[in-house]
Amino acid sequence: MADPTEIYTSPHVLEYPYARSTGPIIGAFLTALRDGKIVGVKGSKGRVIVPPTEYDPDTAEETSGIVDVGPGGVIETWAWVDTPRFDAPLDTPFAWALIRLDGADTAMLHVVAAPTSDVVVTGTRVTAEFRPAAERVGSMHDLRCFVLEGK
Amino acid sequence: MAAEETAQGPVTMLSTPIRLDYNFTAGVAQSKSLRGYAEGRFIGQRCPVCKKVYVPSRGSCPKDAVATTEEVVLPNTATVTTFCVVNVPFAGQSIEIPYITASILLDGADITFMGLIQGIAPEDVEMGLRVEAVWVPKEELGPTLASVKYFQPTGEPNREVSTFAEHL
Numbered sequence: 001m002a003d004p005t006e007i008y009t010s011p012h013v014l015e016y017p018y019a020r021s022t023g024p025i026i027g028a029f030l031t032a033l034r035d036g037k038i039v040g041v042k043g044s045k046g047r048v049i050v051p052p053t054e055y056d057p058d059t060a061e062e063t064s065g066i067v068d069v070g071p072g073g074v075i076e077t078w079a080w081v082d083t084p085r086f087d088a089p090l091d092t093p094f095a096w097a098l099i100r101l102d103g104a105d106t107a108m109l110h111v112v113a114a115p116t117s118d119v120v121v122t123g124t125r126v127t128a129e130f131r132p133a134a135e136r137v138g139s140m141h142d143l144r145c146f147v148l149e150g151k
Numbered sequence: 152m153a154a155e156e157t158a159q160g161p162v163t164m165l166s167t168p169i170r171l172d173y174n175f176t177a178g179v180a181q182s183k184s185l186r187g188y189a190e191g192r193f194i195g196q197r198c199p200v201c202k203k204v205y206v207p208s209r210g211s212c213p214k215d216a217v218a219t220t221e222e223v224v225l226p227n228t229a230t231v232t233t234f235c236v237v238n239v240p241f242a243g244q245s246i247e248i249p250y251i252t253a254s255i256l257l258d259g260a261d262i263t264f265m266g267l268i269q270g271i272a273p274e275d276v277e278m279g280l281r282v283e284a285v286w287v288p289k290e291e292l293g294p295t296l297a298s299v300k301y302f303q304p305t306g307e308p309n310r311e312v313s314t315f316a317e318h319l
Contacts, residue, residue, distance in 0.1 A: 004186065006182060011172065013173070016168065020164070
């Protein structure tokens, strides 16, 4: 017989399995990630936007021309995560950072793996670390993280 | 304009699941009902003011705003108040369509809950249909409404809608 005073608890997962079409520009970005590269797009006045968009966010003009950027870049701003949650991209402490890739005029949000927070400084150079080719599927997660350059 | 194409072709689709991980705590009253399912019976609660019987009970009467403490064991027999013929296939569907989902009013209860109807052709189901719960085998009973496999017709005459109109 069940315990007459037990209060039941249970995990309850609500999941919506959305799939969305990428369009030509994000599609090109994700295809490049799968190939182990990062690309941006040329916006108005030759400005390079990363990740690429179909329209220039300042002028609303159509962007044109995919260009290679990175794999190196510079940390613009960052936030240190001391205690990663269960669904964090890394299970050790890391930084979320806006990274301006070489050849880009905008910064992209991604993960910086670093041993301690004091080495993550605005202006620090980092470089992309991809997952092995066999594991890449055409997703932002194909780019595992950025690591400090030369470390 | 696309990036270097590979043997796999360019990426055109992106999987973006949205997932919410809850931990649900049933509370005292609902735990009583859940324990009832594990024992193969329906357990509700009666309001001390309006005397209405709630199954499953949330622990209070929404009309009188008082705690419902009196436990009521309800029978397996019930009446279908309203129902829906499910004809549309969807992801994760485990029952062959068409099937009937109905609002089940247990005898002696004052609220309905959703239940699956089996053992009758969809076109023969009517409001007022008399049904009874079919439980899973004893060794499969658990603290979940899934312990009730489905409701099947008892063969009694349908109840007049006017006799349960207040529960619609």
